Amino acid sequence: MSALMQLVWDRALEQRVPLSVQFDLTYRCNERCVHCYLDHDDHGELTTAEVKDVLDQLASAGTLFLIFSGGELMLRKDLFEILGYARALGFDVKLKTNAILLGEREADRIRDLGIRSVQVSIYSHRAEVHDGITKVPGSLERSLAAIRFLRARGLHVLIANVLMRQNAGDYPHVRALAAGLGVECTLDPTITPKMDGDTSILNLRISEPQLLRVYTDKSLIADFANEPVTDEEMLDARPCSAGHTACYISPYGDVFPCVQFPLPTGNLRGQRFGDVWHQSPQMNEVREIRMRDLPTCSTCSFMTTCTRCPGLAYMEGNMKGPSSADCEKSTVRARGMAAGKDVA
Amino acid sequence: MFFTRAGQLAARRVADEVVILRAHDSSLFVLNPVASALWEAADGRTSLDTVVRDVICQDFDVDPETARRDASELVAALEAEGLLRTSEEPMTAADPVAHEGRPA
Numbered sequence: 467m468s469a470l471m472q473l474v475w476d477r478a479l480e481q482r483v484p485l486s487v488q489f490d491l492t493y494r495c496n497e498r499c500v501h502c503y504l505d506h507d508d509h510g511e512l513t514t515a516e517v518k519d520v521l522d523q524l525a526s527a528g529t530l531f532l533i534f535s536g537g538e539l540m541l542r543k544d545l546f547e548i549l550g551y552a553r554a555l556g557f558d559v560k561l562k563t564n565a566i567l568l569g570e571r572e573a574d575r576i577r578d579l580g581i582r583s584v585q586v587s588i589y590s591h592r593a594e595v596h597d598g599i600t601k602v603p604g605s606l607e608r609s610l611a612a613i614r615f616l617r618a619r620g621l622h623v624l625i626a627n628v629l630m631r632q633n634a635g636d637y638p639h640v641r642a643l644a645a646g647l648g649v650e651c652t653l654d655p656t657i658t659p660k661m662d663g664d665t666s667i668l669n670l671r672i673s674e675p676q677l678l679r680v681y682t683d684k685s686l687i688a689d690f691a692n693e694p695v696t697d698e699e700m701l702d703a704r705p706c707s708a709g710h711t712a713c714y715i716s717p718y719g720d721v722f723p724c725v726q727f728p729l730p731t732g733n734l735r736g737q738r739f740g741d742v743w744h745q746s747p748q749m750n751e752v753r754e755i756r757m758r759d760l761p762t763c764s765t766c767s768f769m770t771t772c773t774r775c776p777g778l779a780y781m782e783g784n785m786k787g788p789s790s791a792d793c794e795k796s797t798v799r800a801r802g803m804a805a806g807k808d809v810a
Numbered sequence: 811m812f813f814t815r816a817g818q819l820a821a822r823r824v825a826d827e828v829v830i831l832r833a834h835d836s837s838l839f840v841l842n843p844v845a846s847a848l849w850e851a852a853d854g855r856t857s858l859d860t861v862v863r864d865v866i867c868q869d870f871d872v873d874p875e876t877a878r879r880d881a882s883e884l885v886a887a888l889e890a891e892g893l894l895r896t897s898e899e900p901m902t903a904a905d906p907v908a909h910e911g912r913p914a
Contacts, residue, residue, distance in 0.1 A: 470838050477825045485824065530822035530829060558820030558831045580818040580833040620834070 478711045483528035486712040492537040498601035511717040514544040523739040525555040535562035565612035573615035583622040591639035623649040630670040682807040701758040709752035727777030768796035814854030854901030
């Protein structure tokens, strides 16, 4: 992050501005990914008018970065009306999509609206693996075609490669595919429980040896280092931006600290966003937590390097507890370092 | 001179500064309070002289001559960065995103 961008985030933190919001417009989807945590039935999505009202409120609250996602957001027939409204309100808009409904006409409209980037999920360079994960035959071919449409119009595209047991070895090929398309690629080994608490999909998480391979892959190790953080500085740190400068809004108007932190804090069908953001007891509880308040993590030897997610901890039953997935990542990183390897 | 915001930008006031992101290259700009005031007044219909008189000189401790000179330089700098457009005539559209779904 640039120093200037850090300055903006610091100002937002000081002023408690929800600078970044992910807004899922639907949970409906035209893929059935094996690792997905969502219930794809429509339980009463916000209407177009309700979405616009929420956007008005977010603009007033100071939100600049707006990520529209789903479900598959292109299933919303009013998507481009919403995008146009959001851009006219001055939001910096990014989209997350599987892109299988995105043709040349849609790519034109996305370009014309000044959307800053589009993230597309690609699980493998092999159609049988990608399509096996999405459960939609031909989906890899269609997603890649959409990426080409977007790139041909000069749009910034990011491939998101979620790692799971089925595709753990394919990421070097996906990265090469991304390079060939002229787009960035990000890897994510995080598989979360379903929203109803079902943890069966956690079996899809990559194994420790697979994770170790990723963390010690020299091609993934950045050529920069963060400033070292002391234990004392870390103890006063906020666990993450959730509830401080960022939050998540569901297609039903529910407000959560983060898409990965399903702690209900309010609903925009009955409450104003500003009231939820500033006055929700749950949001304020999240805000008050510092690392020193975490009984297990504050005494852990991995505290300064751990990427603990409070949302994952919450889903395991205690937002002040450890997240076992992140404990595993820290252990694997330490194992890599103990073996004398550089670790991502 | 009249001035309005250029297209393909995202902008929001954060505390007393306006933050602007340019979509095509993700460049970030943080305007100081005076430049922020100019940005927010850039509706294409209000002249720079009027903005200097009614906004800058009212809200900031500066004499009119200095304010006019500094504001002209600021507008030129923002135009050079592609953040503002200027014209000798009033412009009809201050909104950079002339597409469907725009707020009334």
